[in-house]
Amino acid sequence: MTILVAGSTGLVGGNIVEHLAGKGGEVLALTRAPEHAELPEGIVPVKGDISDIGAMRSALKGVDTLFLLVPNVLGEHTYVLQALSVAREIGIKGIVYLSVFRAEDYVDVPHFSSKYSAEQMIEQVDLPATILRPAYFIQNDAWQKEPLLSQGVYAMPIGNQGISMVDARDIGEAAALELLRRERSHDSLPSETYTLVGPDVIDGETACSIWAEVLGRPIRYGGDDLNGFETCLKSVAPEWMAYDMRLMMRRYQQDGAIAVSADIARLTELLGRPLRSYRDFAAASAAEWGGH
Structure with a gap:
């Protein structure tokens, strides 16, 4: 039994390997710098990069089940289709x-469109895959610490339509459960799709209300200014990425990203417990930030 986790040192991948540690079999963590990887005991680092076909072919030798996360990079569309093709060539079992949630709808957002192309490939060539479609990560709002504490502002321009934000820890656990289910099966299993969402719908004003409660101070919404959002992002990220994020926020403002009750119920059943809420994250963050 061998599982390879691509993206193993990131937010989601880190949660996955934590859940897989000690569950039996061999778990490999794909990383560009194995010597620096901080992994749970028993997880084996493997040198490789999702953009390197030769490295992927080498890393996938002897692997039965693959977790595939391709980050939001300029070559994402190419890299994900190549990785899926290499996995298909070796006859991957799972x-x-x-x-991403609503990939088929947000086709004007580059990283959504790339992920939808991968979903289409999985369907058309009948790969034995579970597609996980997470909404906006709750943990993205950790970046709000400075404006919340210094200015009393929630500055993420998510609009007023609402988003069923999901905790990255729930994503990691769901992924680990599906990896183990596919790995432990003698044969390849049929395709599955899970929408990964949180139990609440969060918009700008709702987020402000929650932060005001947990921080014990007034918090106002910074508004829907996408020009300012893009300009701010360009100071810390490449221009193409800042524009990609602007396009995503524009769609959130226009259309929202709200889950149906069946999606929430299905994920709750998979995890066997209630889903983590935005309020849980905010309360824990407020406690952590208390002395700062």
Whole structure:
């Protein structure tokens, strides 16, 4: 039994390997710098990069099940299709692929469109895969610490339509469960798709209300200014990425990203417990930030 986790040192991948540690079999963590990887005991680092076909072919030798996360990079569309093709060539028994909620609708957002292309490939060539479609990560709002504490502002321009934000820890656990289910099966299993969401719908004003409660101070919404959002992001990220994020926020403002009750119920059943809420994250963050 061998599982390879691509993206093993990131937010989601780190949660996955934590859940897989000690569950039996061999778990390999794909990383560009094995010597620096901080992994749970028993997880084996493997040198490789999702953009390197030769490295992927080498890393996938002897692997039965693959977790595939391709980050938001300029070559994402090419890299994900190549990785899926290499996995297909070796006859992989199972794949768990991290896509995004509403990928088929937000086709004007580059990283959504790339992920939807991967979903289409999985369907058309009949790969044995579980597609996980997470909404906006709750943990993205850790970046709000400075404006919340210094200015009393929630500055993420998510609009007023609402998003069923999901905790990255729930994503990691769901991915680990699906990896183990596919790995432990004698044969390849049929395709599955899970929408990964949280139990609440969060918009700008709701987020402000929650932060005001947990921080014990007034918090106002910074508004829907996408020009300012893009300009701010360009100071810390490449221009193409800042524009990609602007396009995503524009769609959130226009259309929202709200889950149906069946999605929430299905994920709750998979995890066997209630889903983590935005309020849980905010309360824990407020406690952590208390002395700062």
